[in-house]
Amino acid sequence: MKKSILFVLLVSSCILGLEAQEFKVITSVESIVPNGLGRSRIINAMEEKDYKEFTSVQTEEDNTRNKSDRGEIRVKNFEETKLLNFYNLGGIRFQNIAANDAIITSMINTMISDGWELAFVTSAVESEAGKGDGQGIFIRRYIFKR
Template sequence: MKKTSFILGLALLAIIPMFMALSPKAEKPAETQWRVVTVIESVVPGNLGRSKIATMDSNGTATEVEIKNLFSLTGVNFKNVQDNNRGITDFLAKNTAEGYELVEVIPGNFGDNNSQGIFMTRFIFKK
């Protein structure tokens, strides 16, 4: 009886590692990917400012897309505002289509007066 118990014990010790090797491995959760999109719109008149959509991914990939300044020499250029809205909307839709979820929007404006400065909006995405 002792010999049989001993042999069964050894067999069990040999079988356990086999079952452990065949059991499904716990998968590591997917790492969150981040994308920051910063829209900078210049309020410097006469196309002297620079306006862009700048993007940075978790992996360090950066892109920049030119957009139009909000002001011309005579004041607010509403065509440029509409063009920028279209471009920004398309850009946000592209990120959503790539599986990113918008998690935060951070607005800001910088400048000393109405004719010098920028509007900056940062969009934080994750997937």
């Protein structure tokens, strides 16, 4: 009897473990453009896309392009949460960084309370870095799973 109960529990846990996972990516973009001229936001797509619709196979024999229009890739339904820019007229603004951290923390906590788990965070900086560089963004992608 104990063996059959143990077997049922083992099979049940295996079945539950095979459940598909769902992922969600939310992106924050923080401007590093001086004088507060940039735009900083958290972007959350509110619709799904199937990457296969926009994928083509390139071979030496057949160099065909996907026939879909690039405009079809665009997501028109998304949330846009305002963030503050890193810089203002006086230079780097630490209060803005702290405010952005508070908003991003709130977003993460909301996602977790909605059943998501923060799986990964990736970040990058894009800057022209040439003479008189006044362009740039700091981007982070938050990858959630459930």
